[in-house]
Amino acid sequence: MKMMTTTESLGETAAHWHHFGSLPFGSVSTTVTRPEVNSLSPSNPFIPSPFQYTLFYYSVWGSVRLAMKNFYQLQCKLTMTIYAVTLPIIATTFHLNPPLLDSCTAGCLIPTANSTIWLPYSYPPCLHPGEPVLRWSNATTCNIPNFLTSRSVFLDSSSGMLFAKKRVCFYVEPWHVEYSYNCSDNYLQQSAIFLDHKKYATKRRSKRWMRRRNPTVPRIHFQQERYITEIPEDIPINSLIIKVHATHITNESMYYAMVAPEDSRSANIFTLDTVSGEISLIETR
Structure with a gap:
C-alpha cells in the first residue's frame, strides 16, 4: 500500500x-x-476502513436480530406449553364442581367418619389422578386440618381441594377412602369416608330391584336337592349305587357329568352314565 x-x-x-x-x-x-486508506483496497490492520465498519455493523445487527427472534420463538413455545398443561387442569376443576365440605366434626373441618359424600351428576363415571373430589369451605370457623395423608387422595392446603391419587370407577360400588389427619392436636387421627356417584348409585339400586322382581329361574331341575346313600364295604364291582334324575325347563335333552373337586380319587371309584344318570361302582379301596 x-x-x-x-x-x-x-x-x-x-x-x-x-x-x-x-x-x-x-x-x-x-x-x-x-495513512491514506482506499475503501476499495485492503484495509490497514490498525485503522479499519469505512467499509469494514459498515460490514461489522450489519454483521452484529444480524446476529442480534437472530438471537432476539430465537428468544421470542422459545418464549412463545414455553408459554404455549404452560397453557397446554395448566388450562385442562383449570377447566377440569371448574367443570367438575366438587361437593363443598362445610360441616365440622369435633371442632375440625373434616367429614364425619364412614359418612357418604355424593358426587354430582356432572362427574364422569370414573375419576382419574389429579381430578378434584371434595372442596374445603373457607366460611367456617372450625379448624382446618394441618395435613391429610392417604393412599387414595391428597389435600392441597393452599386451594382447599381434595384430589384423587388413582383411577376409580363407580359402576359397581362406592369408593372407600381411608386417611390420617392432624387438625389441632399433636397426634394423628384415623378416619374414612365413602365417595359415591348419584347417577350410578341409582342405576345400581335399579338393577338390584330388577333382580328381586325378576329372580333368575334355573333352567334345570333335579328331583332332589341332595342325593345321599350308603355303600356297604362288600358291595361287588359294577353295582348300581344311585340314580339321579333332572328335567329341563323346555324339555330339552339332558346329559349328566360328575365332578369331584374336593376328592379327585372319587372319579376313579365311580362311573356315571351320562344319559341315564346312573352312578355305579367300578373300583373298591
Whole structure:
C-alpha cells in the first residue's frame, strides 16, 4: 500500500470519524497523522476502513436480530406449553364442581367418619389422578386440618381441594377412602369416608330391584336337592349305587357329568352314565 502523511485539525478528524461511529485511538493532540486508506483496497490492520465498519455493523445487527427472534420463538413455545398443561387442569376443576365440605366434626373441618359424600351428576363415571373430589369451605370457623395423608387422595392446603391419587370407577360400588389427619392436636387421627356417584348409585339400586322382581329361574331341575346313600364295604364291582334324575325347563335333552373337586380319587371309584344318570361302582379301596 502507498503511504502518505497528511496533517489535519482535531475538529476535522473528529467530524470524519464521527460519521463512521467513533474516534481513532491516540487522538490526544491537535493534529493526527494517518495513512491514506482506499475503501476499495485492503484495509490497514490498525485503522479499519469505512467499509469494514459498515460490514461489522450489519454483521452484529444480524446476529442480534437472530438471537432476539430465537428468544421470542422459545418464549412463545414455553408459554404455549404452560397453557397446554395448566388450562385442562383449570377447566377440569371448574367443570367438575366438587361437593363443598362445610360441616365440622369435633371442632375440625373434616367429614364425619364412614359418612357418604355424593358426587354430582356432572362427574364422569370414573375419576382419574389429579381430578378434584371434595372442596374445603373457607366460611367456617372450625379448624382446618394441618395435613391429610392417604393412599387414595391428597389435600392441597393452599386451594382447599381434595384430589384423587388413582383411577376409580363407580359402576359397581362406592369408593372407600381411608386417611390420617392432624387438625389441632399433636397426634394423628384415623378416619374414612365413602365417595359415591348419584347417577350410578341409582342405576345400581335399579338393577338390584330388577333382580328381586325378576329372580333368575334355573333352567334345570333335579328331583332332589341332595342325593345321599350308603355303600356297604362288600358291595361287588359294577353295582348300581344311585340314580339321579333332572328335567329341563323346555324339555330339552339332558346329559349328566360328575365332578369331584374336593376328592379327585372319587372319579376313579365311580362311573356315571351320562344319559341315564346312573352312578355305579367300578373300583373298591
